[in-house]
Amino acid sequence: MPASLFSHLRRHRRGYLTLCAVLLLGLVPEPPDRAPGPHLEAVRERDFLSIQTRNTPTTYYEGREGPTGFEYELMRRFADHLDVSLTLDADHNIAGVLQAVREEGDLGAAALPLDPTQPGLLFSRPIMPLQPLLVYRRGLPPPQGIDDLAGLEIGTLSGTGTDLVMRELQAEHPRLGWKESANMEVAALLGQVANGRLDAAVVFEHQFRLNRLFFPEVEDGFRLGKPLSLAWAFPAGQGLGLVREANRFLDQLQGSGLLERLETRYFGRDNYLEYVGARTFIGHVHARLPDYAELFREAARGSGFDWKLLAAVGYQESHWRPRATSPTGVRGLMMLTNATAAEMDVDNRLDPAQSIDGGARYLRELKDRLPESITGEDRLFMALAAYNVGLGHLYDARRLAEGRGGDPDAWADVRDALPLLQEREWFSKTRHGYARGGEPVIYVRNVRRYYEILAYVYRSQQQFHQLNARLPEEAESGIFDLVPPSS
Numbered sequence: 001m002p003a004s005l006f007s008h009l010r011r012h013r014r015g016y017l018t019l020c021a022v023l024l025l026g027l028v029p030e031p032p033d034r035a036p037g038p039h040l041e042a043v044r045e046r047d048f049l050s051i052q053t054r055n056t057p058t059t060y061y062e063g064r065e066g067p068t069g070f071e072y073e074l075m076r077r078f079a080d081h082l083d084v085s086l087t088l089d090a091d092h093n094i095a096g097v098l099q100a101v102r103e104e105g106d107l108g109a110a111a112l113p114l115d116p117t118q119p120g121l122l123f124s125r126p127i128m129p130l131q132p133l134l135v136y137r138r139g140l141p142p143p144q145g146i147d148d149l150a151g152l153e154i155g156t157l158s159g160t161g162t163d164l165v166m167r168e169l170q171a172e173h174p175r176l177g178w179k180e181s182a183n184m185e186v187a188a189l190l191g192q193v194a195n196g197r198l199d200a201a202v203v204f205e206h207q208f209r210l211n212r213l214f215f216p217e218v219e220d221g222f223r224l225g226k227p228l229s230l231a232w233a234f235p236a237g238q239g240l241g242l243v244r245e246a247n248r249f250l251d252q253l254q255g256s257g258l259l260e261r262l263e264t265r266y267f268g269r270d271n272y273l274e275y276v277g278a279r280t281f282i283g284h285v286h287a288r289l290p291d292y293a294e295l296f297r298e299a300a301r302g303s304g305f306d307w308k309l310l311a312a313v314g315y316q317e318s319h320w321r322p323r324a325t326s327p328t329g330v331r332g333l334m335m336l337t338n339a340t341a342a343e344m345d346v347d348n349r350l351d352p353a354q355s356i357d358g359g360a361r362y363l364r365e366l367k368d369r370l371p372e373s374i375t376g377e378d379r380l381f382m383a384l385a386a387y388n389v390g391l392g393h394l395y396d397a398r399r400l401a402e403g404r405g406g407d408p409d410a411w412a413d414v415r416d417a418l419p420l421l422q423e424r425e426w427f428s429k430t431r432h433g434y435a436r437g438g439e440p441v442i443y444v445r446n447v448r449r450y451y452e453i454l455a456y457v458y459r460s461q462q463q464f465h466q467l468n469a470r471l472p473e474e475a476e477s478g479i480f481d482l483v484p485p486s487s
Contacts, residue, residue, distance in 0.1 A: 074250075094160055158180040313384070385414070
């Protein structure tokens, strides 16, 4: 390698690290007999793959239907590729993940930046780019570049790769200083910006896209430098078989287009209009919901639903306004028709307690009346659609879905069929005729989104309370290590 190129890469550490990774994985010869190596053989012999990870929205977490997350999807598919089971240890920060891989794990999958200089570790091929992004608190003058960061309280997470980016920038901008934490996660860091304890933060762009709906007080500023690479980490000294098999698996995933589809599914949503709506919603969560939260909890105890789901339905119906009235005469917080109110023994639709209780019992009745063949979340989503458009029109859409070769018990297929109820070619074939079938599709989507935000907000509040309980106010500065300007 020419000395000038080597010098250039040393000044630009990320390019140097990427080249090191390429050389490391490209120059190691494939064994003539293609023997799997001791590590891969050990995994197959014991019949399970041990993964070290982190409990975060971008890696692995428990969803309503069980474990989920972008890297969890990859881990699960890799275990299936090896025809072994999967065990996870998610009780780590990044430094803990790397140390556990060195000592006991088969691989680390935890939004790890590719860094071949880490001792005792090997890395897979890059999985996806990690673009550092400066975000800031709404109301501050929008920073346009590095020079605008002087004097701001900036935070980032150590060990994630964003701290390396900040150190590179400091070499060129000596006045740049920041705080970094080894024990926080991205949501808590964005929470520090939202509540005013930090002015700005440096996170990865996909992390912000995933979280921005929950932190409408935080704005995106500008990208910092070139992307890093997300990769998996493996213990060194145990052969290259498992690393090579992981690279082969990732190559197949990319070649099939599935890797890109998973990235889009987990990180691709960034609808600005949806974000603006979420900002309004969270404002109402603080200003209006406290007046009705206990009523939603009472109705949940009686109907068996999560109270936050009922609250999401109430917001979609009336924005939690107990005297709301539609042009067609539907009224109240849960917007009950006269017929539904009578069926549910609701005397006064404008009474929030009666409206919420009646709406919850009506949703339960709709869900119970659906065929037993509809299960899981499909059953809930169809009950929500029926709350909006009526059970008869939902059954019509199910028949249309089946007639078009779809599954009448799958919400995805019924969702596609519902808008057809607006077209004479289709609704003329149904029992109940025309319906504004696009509305229940939007309705269910919005309720799901409001519920998701509510669940996140309340879960985050609990986590922040736990953090504050562990760390007295006077010790909160200990969450961060200060990295002062270099001049």
